[in-house]
Amino acid sequence: MAGDGEFERDQNYIATRITADGRDGYPVEPGRYRLVIARACPWANRAAIVRRLMGLEDVLSMGIAGPLHDERSWTFHLDPGGKDPVLDIERLQEAFFRREPGYPRGITVPAIVDIPTGQVVTNDFAQITLDLGHEWAAHQRDGAPDLYPEERRDEIDDVADKVFQDVNNGVYKCGFASTQGAYDRAYRRLWERMDWLEERLRSRRYLVGDTITEADVRLFPTLVRFDAVYHGHFKCNRQKLTELPALWAYARDLFQTPGFGDTIDFEQIKAHYYVVHSHINPTGIVPKGPESGGWLTPHGREELGGQPFGDGTPPGPPPQSERVPSLD
Template identity: 70%
Template structure:
């Protein structure tokens, strides 16, 4: 049998940063940039959550792709005429080509596009949220939380590194493994890390400090997809999220916090994974479960203390155009 390559996530090819001092030539200028996301993608979900919590909706506009890709990757078929109304393009790949005509790599979200020129600025999913949290100060809403506090950055970075390696990316390593050995390794590391976080979160409300930080956003984006997708589709089936008491309560706590659950579209999530990954699910049948109403059940995490937004306040409702379908039984 031919040897198959281990799943490895490609590093971002376009790593320019949008900063207050415009060090890469891209100033943090309100109204200039368009954040392109898929509701299905956990990496993009993190950027959407950060943008909501910080109140950057008016500063950085949002484009939402169809959850089902075709041979040209992410497309704007949800918009009238099949084109993004701001960028005027049918496929995100057009912005990549405008930046680098000879580029032949993958087309990924999240991506930030310079609206005036139509050129891609960055697809660096690890850096995009950090720059949203640190470079747009004058545009943050009143009461915005500090998602990447300077005195906690070393701890946040350490947690993020472990979570990315074994959980965020670990579920993909398990799901796309082509040998039993590689699947077993990813599975073992995934659940060892989840068990570690289960213990950590049994005595504290948030991962770092007593407020929501970048670390919570990164972990949540994987946990919220766990039972709906990763447990079955990616064979991460030792334990469901709903069977890990602290992690399940923690996930519901965040889901019920403004800025988190109101960015989650389970329909997009399930259709993308089950219908796009035909190598894993050749029938493209989308399962009807699990029961989503449980996300609104009480979590009692407030008993651990903590202040979700620190000295700040929760964000208001999302703009009408960005709202996702309500869960069954939700008000």
């Protein structure tokens, strides 16, 4: 927390990469690594989406931490015996400590763990999705989309950075601000950027070009949590997402696209924020609403053209063990 009450995110992550050539000592190998996420976490949500879109379920297994944690890290409290069935650990912290005893920074998801050693390889969430999209290309499904096409990377990076600073991280700057001034600044920046996104998406189906890109993957996890958590819990309450016509239709379009909505568990999302953030919600009461059925209503975005996967195809259904509760 900065001296002026502004929330500052620690962005010092383990930057080791898993690459096709293994230049950091970790070559891409089917079955060697385990991606650890939490359904509650928006940063981990990105990795779950890209893994689905690339069709990597059979080569990169996924552990799912429960929505609750304490100062020692995410736990596998939803798994039988309270342990991840592959890594045989109760807390993600154990994988970080095996990499660096007494690891001093945040124990965060997503994280990729080297199964043979039990050590975390990386928790650099921004790089993880880029590498799943390109370094793992030899093991992707037929028809996997290119989420980071070379000719559009500058625009994708520019849009994604604006979204990160003002929206992805902006909601946290509102929620975790400890002074009125810090909150007011974050709130203003958030809604200036939301208005910018609303205008941008009035005439285009996706944020960059006419297909889904990394920019869309990075915005969606914040939008899908907006009304359920950020509007009230984080005081981002000028409007609900459902009151922003273009953004609400855009978010529904993505939610109904295979690989997006099928990664979302609203109950786990709400349980995490409303229980873990006891300094914001000391009673620990988890709200019943909002109703989620609206996510399945027609969005009409097809009229703007574009193809979600470009020349590719949608992914198949998720494995049975990874399916989330249906909204039907």
